[in-house]
Amino acid sequence: MGPTMPPSKKAQSPSSGASASQGMSPPYRQGDAATAASEAEAADLSLSLSASFSKAEDEELTSLSWLHESTDLLNSFSHSGLRSVSPLQDPDGQHPRSPSSSSPSPDDPLLGDAHSAYDLAAGANRKPPYSFSCLIFMAIEDAPNKRLPVKDIYGWILEHFPYFANAPTGWKNSVRHNLSLNKCFKKVDKDRSQSIGKGSLWSIDPEYRHNLIQALKKTPYHPYSPGLATPSTSPPTLPQTFHHSPPLWSGSPLFRKNGGVLLQVPRGVIQNGARVRSQALFPVIRPLPVSPVGSRTSAIRSSLGDYLSRGQDSPSRYSPPPGSEDLQDDHTYSTAKSPSRLCSSQVAASSCPLDDDDDIIAVEIQSDVKAEPREIPLDSHITTAATAYISQQPLRGQRRSSGSGAGTLAGSSLPWTKNRAKGISDTLPLKKRRAAAVEKPPESDDEEMKEAAGSLLHLAGVRACLNNITNRTAKGQKEQKEALRN
């Protein structure tokens, strides 16, 4: 054990990082008291989203960190959703997960079914939708000191993805392969006085951390989407049925066709999302390094800030109600990279008729009994500001020699692997080639701006998707009522 891995943590779990995060996790759903606490956290989370936006006005920020914080917070839903349906036990079945983890209570009729569906169909038999790079990234980020030995990376992956427990052992080779080959990961010099034994500690190279975050963002967790699972035959379904549907990984061809951006978070994600803000599986998507921004950044920021500032005074703006009565245990969210893409996704997913009023955002806080959509005005200039900027910029993906820039708005390609290093000099040793690649100048403001605009569109997509989901819900409920009358 090294200085970063206290022996006590090692004794608790093969994954020290996960253990650390589990200790502070609120109960998933256990009784009224827990529900009340979760509601408070849910309200807190919603406020945090608003607060993240408002930082653009409250502070004289010189970077786009506020924007990334906002998007990251939204994306944290997906990761916390992943955690919420993570296995109840370690792969060997001998180490029941801490009750403080976000696993749903088996007593819950809905959550239990959903959870079982994940455990059996997805957790144990399905390969996780994350690349090894993302898995390693999450494992390291989940560690208290952001560094882990290979052994603990194995443990983290095993703990969170039981698929690998029965998978051929080659996955460990792949992990090591990734660690060695991927420039995002770098070894940390061990403290000789506190040797951890063989091997080194691995950490995230800050230079490439953002790339990993982007890669992770493009692997949304999409567990319960019957429409996506059976796009051609399944009728529009009520959100309640999401929780009984087979999981759909991003590896699904259909999901990828949709841009890999649609995600729906299972029940209880609010609790987990709130947990993300304090101590969570993956709580440390930090802001980008501070860097000067240009006027276009300010334009987008001011647009969003204007939207928020007016929204704060607007009665129609969503804000958590006092007591958050509607923030119950059932929450359904979706995100999309852009409203247009979302619409196509929705059509393909569920044959759901599209609505034109994308400028109205309905945040559905779905309770077990009745959904109460809340409408939020989405000023079109938010989306158009980002769209206008992006439209005048070449896609980042065009940096790729192949020119296949589709879906690379936020940098889906991973330009930090050996292929890129090879471009430096094939005659140099790999490590030196990596070092040479690292020395390349950081992303320009334009790159940052395009990414920021993409994030902005992403946010807009989230809101538009919420709207579509709500509309679909409302229509579904209406149709259901009519069917009952008949």
Added chain:
DNA sequence: CTACGGCTAAACAAGC
């Protein structure tokens, strides 16, 4: 068809 990312398998060396 091509380029690329990602994965897997394998070989090899070094350390414990």
Added chain:
DNA sequence: TGCTTGTTTAGCCGTA
């Protein structure tokens, strides 16, 4: 000596 760790290469597959 056996296992683990780390590096490297090669090949395959899916996607754009």
